[in-house]
Amino acid sequence: MRYMLIIHNDPALHPQPGGPEWDQLMADYAAFSEQLGNYTGAPLNDPSTATTVRIRNDETLIVDGPFEETKEWMSGYYVIDCDSLDQAIKAATMVPSAKFGSVEVRPVAEM
Amino acid sequence: MDQALETVWVRDRSRILATLIGVLRDFDLAEDALQDAVASATVTWAAHGVPVNPAGWLVTTARRKAIDRLRSTSASERRQRAWGELAIAWDIGDGIEPIPDDRLRLIFTCCHSALTLDAQVALTLRTLGGLSTEDVAKAFLISGPALAQRIVRAKRKIREAGIAYRVPSPDELPDRLGAVMAVITLIFNAGYLAPRGTALVNVDLCDEAMRLVTVVIDLLPEQKEIADMGGTMRLGADPVKLHDATRARELYGEQVIYERHRHRYEVNNHLRKRLEGAGLIFSGTSPDERLVEVIELSRDEHPFFVASQYHPEFKSRPERPAPLFREFVGAALAQAEPEDRSSGDDVTVSRAGAS
Numbered sequence: 001m002r003y004m005l006i007i008h009n010d011p012a013l014h015p016q017p018g019g020p021e022w023d024q025l026m027a028d029y030a031a032f033s034e035q036l037g038n039y040t041g042a043p044l045n046d047p048s049t050a051t052t053v054r055i056r057n058d059e060t061l062i063v064d065g066p067f068e069e070t071k072e073w074m075s076g077y078y079v080i081d082c083d084s085l086d087q088a089i090k091a092a093t094m095v096p097s098a099k100f101g102s103v104e105v106r107p108v109a110e111m
Numbered sequence: 112m113d114q115a116l117e118t119v120w121v122r123d124r125s126r127i128l129a130t131l132i133g134v135l136r137d138f139d140l141a142e143d144a145l146q147d148a149v150a151s152a153t154v155t156w157a158a159h160g161v162p163v164n165p166a167g168w169l170v171t172t173a174r175r176k177a178i179d180r181l182r183s184t185s186a187s188e189r190r191q192r193a194w195g196e197l198a199i200a201w202d203i204g205d206g207i208e209p210i211p212d213d214r215l216r217l218i219f220t221c222c223h224s225a226l227t228l229d230a231q232v233a234l235t236l237r238t239l240g241g242l243s244t245e246d247v248a249k250a251f252l253i254s255g256p257a258l259a260q261r262i263v264r265a266k267r268k269i270r271e272a273g274i275a276y277r278v279p280s281p282d283e284l285p286d287r288l289g290a291v292m293a294v295i296t297l298i299f300n301a302g303y304l305a306p307r308g309t310a311l312v313n314v315d316l317c318d319e320a321m322r323l324v325t326v327v328i329d330l331l332p333e334q335k336e337i338a339d340m341g342g343t344m345r346l347g348a349d350p351v352k353l354h355d356a357t358r359a360r361e362l363y364g365e366q367v368i369y370e371r372h373r374h375r376y377e378v379n380n381h382l383r384k385r386l387e388g389a390g391l392i393f394s395g396t397s398p399d400e401r402l403v404e405v406i407e408l409s410r411d412e413h414p415f416f417v418a419s420q421y422h423p424e425f426k427s428r429p430e431r432p433a434p435l436f437r438e439f440v441g442a443a444l445a446q447a448e449p450e451d452r453s454s455g456d457d458v459t460v461s462r463a464g465a466s
Contacts, residue, residue, distance in 0.1 A: 003273075
């Protein structure tokens, strides 16, 4: 089964670029990604860079900003293949940001 | 025949269900197939006699019924069940082999932390316990449909989120076992602090919790801590020997009774001779007679003086009162009787006068 690990962070609690904590975090992510081996995923830029698109009555509405303003925002994701939820949860505990934010584990709905 | 089915149902239902869920990987399919198998049993057993291994017969028949059910489902639905009917048909057996005990896998699945605690409790009681949905709902103060909804949602999550049907590996075990114990403790407390019901203590829920602990202890024998937990939950059903020619023996009408214990202190055995000399009767003891369980005074000393170490209220129900309570009330009524009777006569007289 495939699972998406959705990483949510509160920037106030999360290391910011520039300090040694950030360097450590990047090293941890590199190590984690290498350990996962076969995955798809990416880090995301912050919500101030987001644009939201909707189509209503055949009209395209483009709005600056994220779909939802919250303190925590989605900062990245992984899609991994696992035997069971337990394995996916184990992988989620190894996501470096789990220490600062949260990781949502969602099964991919196979169509 | 019905008797045999009833017996196997009470004794082996959760084991049979656990085995079927293990094979079918689907709670609903397992429950439906088992219902079908039970329906078959009422007919087949009546015609051909009870099989040698009734539980094995039910498992084998339920597997066949599951295949029938899968064949009748739509093609797209069938594709979704990755294991498919071939896996179920594999080594279907003749129903003579003893069935394996899969209840440990089942309990770890039902008590997975990815389910809400409410759902864990509901699912555990429903699949591993012997209580009806209605009883479970009552004990947790929710409606039957709300409970059913909870169970449906939990089963769906198990299926869709891929919660595995297995005993956790040793490194995961401490956490996962903690979750199982939390569920069992909650069930026990719900029984012990019964929010409502006919008994002061809802013995059924306490018994269910005890049974679940026993499953974990028996199937996971290295877990010493849990054995201790079983000890603290063991409210009793410890034997008490009642001595002949005593009030206690007379009012229970049995030589050995089983009652629940919750005490820390005992009668000092050094003083037993002196207390006996002074007129106290030790009418109930542990079977080895080392612990005093019931004391009383003779009728000459007091109309009704009987006291127990154990807690008779734990097993007492309005429709099945503990003998100690029943007889105490009886004795109290007998004391009050002369006065009562005269007032009762008054009522009769006045009624007679009115008519």
